[in-house]
């Protein structure tokens with residue numbers, strides 16, 4: 001077996017999905033290439049290849065042979081570098097398109113002026129030669145790339161939208177040139193010496209205009225990433241030996257201390273060493289209210305310091321920062337392909353050959369049956385068919401929507417992994433919420449302590465429990481340790497600590513065997529919980545978690561811990577209900593506690609007392625009953641369940657996010673993000689279907705009309721220029737329709753639109 005290598009090659013000059021499709025097909029059929037994904041929106045080809053059979057240099061050559069530009073990948077360049085290079089390329093490309101458009105439009109206007117005069121279409125006299133002279137720069141310079149690319153496609157025995165344009169305008173041009181050169185000969189044979197120079201110039205001008213508008217609109221679709229990259233400040237104020245000094249951001253290293261004054265942007269991720277302030281994290285998390293920060297608090301780069309000065313110890317810079325990870329994720333998402341794209345690709349692939357045959361058929365039928373001069377009408381009709389059939393809008397339908405939608409999601413603090421994620425999220429009908437930290441705050445607090453007998457007092461019980469829990473990372477453990485510290489209790493060291501996942505913890509404290517955990521742990525330890533039954537009942541029915549404490553194999557006491565539900569939980573669950581989605585709560589916690597919390601959050605289905613490794617099983621069980629399941633968790637200890645679900649939604653806390661764990665990452669720990677994610681996905685898929693529908697309908701109607709099916713009955717025909725205009729309009733309208741997603745959630749309810 002051969003080893004595989006991977007590279008990403010920047011490709012320039014692709015204006016249409018036909019282009020990217022062609023480059024992709026060419027790469028896929030290249031020996032040594034095991035997989036290729038060419039993305040029109042990001043201008044990049046990701047290729048997996050066998051290094052023994054081919055090389056990046058060879059791949060670059062192959063891409064260039066298709067008529068597009070390609071550069072060797074530069075592995076040491078950062079994502080931001082790539083981003084700004086691509087931006088510069090896109091700007092340059094738009095400028096070139098604009099110049100070409102201006103030249104061809106000016107020529108088209110002058111030519112129209114000439115042909116509008118009586119006999120203007122006649123190749124006779126100087127007029128024919130002047131028209132030819134005006135058209136030459138349009139064909140040889142402004143429209144040159146259509147012909148070179150069509151030729152490159154032809155050499156690969158394929159055809160694409162450039163083929164349609166080149167054949168269409170080329171035949172009209174060639175015909176007109178022949179008429180101009182040999183006018184007298186044709187007239188002698190009774191042929192009307194008609195020229196179509198103005199049509200050629202007009203078609204090329206209109207197609208360039210369409211490309212130009214499309215390029216403009218397309219650059220709008222990547223606005224979100226550029227906005228994110230622009231959040232990073234240019235300089236950081238480093239504190240060294242008591243001195244403050246401004247340095248370029250790139251010079252910042254892990255371990256540096258930086259000063260951030262009020263109104264300044266935090267330069268990188270780190271922890272507050274000194275000072276208190278409010279920090280606006282809305283640009284990353286979508287959380288509108290500034291968060292109060294003091295010593296020890298985590299801050300992330302690109303957030304805005306509001307009112308106080310903060311000294312921060314930097315612990316992540318460059319590509320490791322939260323911002324960089326977000327940018328990377330969004331870029332990957334925007335570059336990914338949605339499965340529905342395959343439909344568009346399949347249609348586009350058969351489209352061009354089919355259209356070429358239709359054009360030939362059109363020519364033949366007009367030539368045989370059409371009115372005189374038959375060959376003239378036949379030529380015009382065939383050219384019109386070729387021009388109107390360009391499948392550009394079809395290729396833009398999916399990627400533009402995916403791009404805008406994932407970008408808009410990022411602005412709202414909802415990171416969606418890509419097109420496939422959007423498609424799967426759309427069909428979600430069941431959302432499973434982990435309880436702790438997802439529906440609840442995840443910051444439990446001890447509310448009461450109950451004793452089983454008179455052997456211990458409350459302080460002693462709490463101190464023993466806290467001594468064990470000090471070694472645990474469970475939120476319940478933190479609550480118990482915090483409560484002991486608040487009471488100023490001294491904690492003895494614990495020996496032989498053991499954790500029973502999903503049940504509790506055990507250790508020896510001061511020579512005593514202490515167990516802290518749930519009822520299952522008590523059963524494991526053969527401890528009779530009866531003395532604590534009443535206290536446990538009372539705690540559970542009011543939504544508190546009963547934590548049993550056993551000492552020397554006997555029930556000693558019970559600690560009731562409350563974890564209030566998040567303010568957004570109830571609203572999110574209700575909203576999901578209105579969207580026809582059932583909410584389920586999944587937890588390892590006590591059943592009655594869970595049921596009480598569920599009632600408060602409005603969740604009717606509860607799966608409680610589930611061991612962590614069984615959570616995945618529960619998801620599988622729901623899936624087996626035919627449901628498309630989303631699982632919402634913290635992404636840290638719920639990772640397996642998130643991976644098993646059709647859609648894994650990892651919920652962060654603003655500064656701590658397991659971004660790689662889920663299909664979707666919510667930057668903010670607010671369950672309403674789940675609603676946003678699903679409704680954004682639904683809306684995106686609706687837009688994609690509209691786009692595909694309109695792109696297809698337009699061709700399905702346009703081609704026969706161009707071919708002349710309405711001519712016998714209504715006398716209606718299209719001109720090639722009308723076809724070019726229609727094609728431009730359809731591409732632009734598809735992009736514009738996708739851009740509507742930029743406004744998602746801006747007005748009205750959480751749902752944006754309904």
Ligand code: ADP
Nearest residue numbers: 436472474477502503504516517518587588589
């Ligand atoms: P969840 O996160 O859904 O609450 P876990 O598997 O983390 O589920 O915990 C399940 C249950 O196990 C908890 O509700 C608690 O009763 C018990 N438990 C787990 N770890 C501890 C611990 N360190 N101290 C006390 N109880 C614990």
Ligand code: MG
Nearest residue numbers: 434436437637
């Ligand atoms: Mg948990």
